[in-house]
Amino acid sequence: MKKQAVGFKFALVMLLLAGAVVTFVSFSLDAKSQDAGEKKKALFVWGGWEGHQPRQCIDIFAPWLEDQGFEVEITKSLDSYLDAEKMERLALIVQAITMGQITPQQERGLLAAVRRGVGFAGWHGGIADSFRSSTEYEFMVGGSWAAHPGNIIDYEVNITNHDDPITKGLTDFKMHSEQYYMLVDPNVEVLATTTFSGKVLPWIEGTVMPVVWKKLYGKGRIFNITLGHTAEDFNVPQARELVKRGLLWAARVPGAGNDPVQTNPYLPLLK
Secondary structure (H helix, E strand, O other), rough: OOOHHHHHHHHHHHHHHHHHHHHHHHHHHOOOOOOOOOOOEEEEEEEOOHHHOOOOOOOHHHHHHHHHOEEEEOOOOOOHHHHHHHHHHOEEEEEEEEOOHHHHHHHHHHHHHHHHOEEEEEEEEEHHHHOOOOOHHHHOOOEEEEEOOOOEEEEEEEEEEOOOOOOOOOOOOOEEEEEEEEEOOOOOOOEEEEEOOOOOOOHOOOOEEEEEEEEEEEEEEEEEOOOOOOOHHHHHHHHHHHHHHHHHHHHHOOOOOOOOOOOOOOHHOOO
16 A cells, blocks of 8 residues: 555646646747747837846847747837837837936837837836836826835845746745835735845834836837846746746747736735
């Protein structure tokens, strides 16, 4: 009987491992399943404050996205947002521009493309601290940067949704970087958070702040992660993996996840 039990347990473990491998292979194949000439197109747009190393960060993810079967273009010009024909063909825009300025015409081109269904994704200040005077842009992103108390500090990121494909299998992890205090739209779906200790600003002790979220703007999927102060942040495996999965999700790669379900933290107040 003991031998039979051991044999059963071994078979069960092997079956579970096989299932995990099949799932991983299936997801990878889905990301590369575009027919010849029908590759998904991604536009990387960078600029703004150089302290956030926008080009260095893009150089981490653009080649990887090409490996997933995407056709990738990298530009430093927001005039790409004026090219309606180009924007129509895109599956994904990845922006890395902290602060900076966008003209009304450029903004209209970007917003229209996302409303039609183009994905929009980025990290740290690259999308959530861009174009500070453009309120409709901030509404699209779902949040904006407010502060980073203590500047570069040690803190923890907590995965709050363990079922979503963007976070599935990832564990909580430590960062040594800026801990972003955000102004966040309650309409987003939060996937990971961080908690402020209050050591720098005692009045925010215990504040739980979103780190990773996804949302819709029209038909377009928005993915934001507040990590990525510099390229070094992405030496943390979980941080790098979250961005990779978020880009695929925003581009609507099959298997990368469904449309968001809003976290809406204020809803319980009505009950």
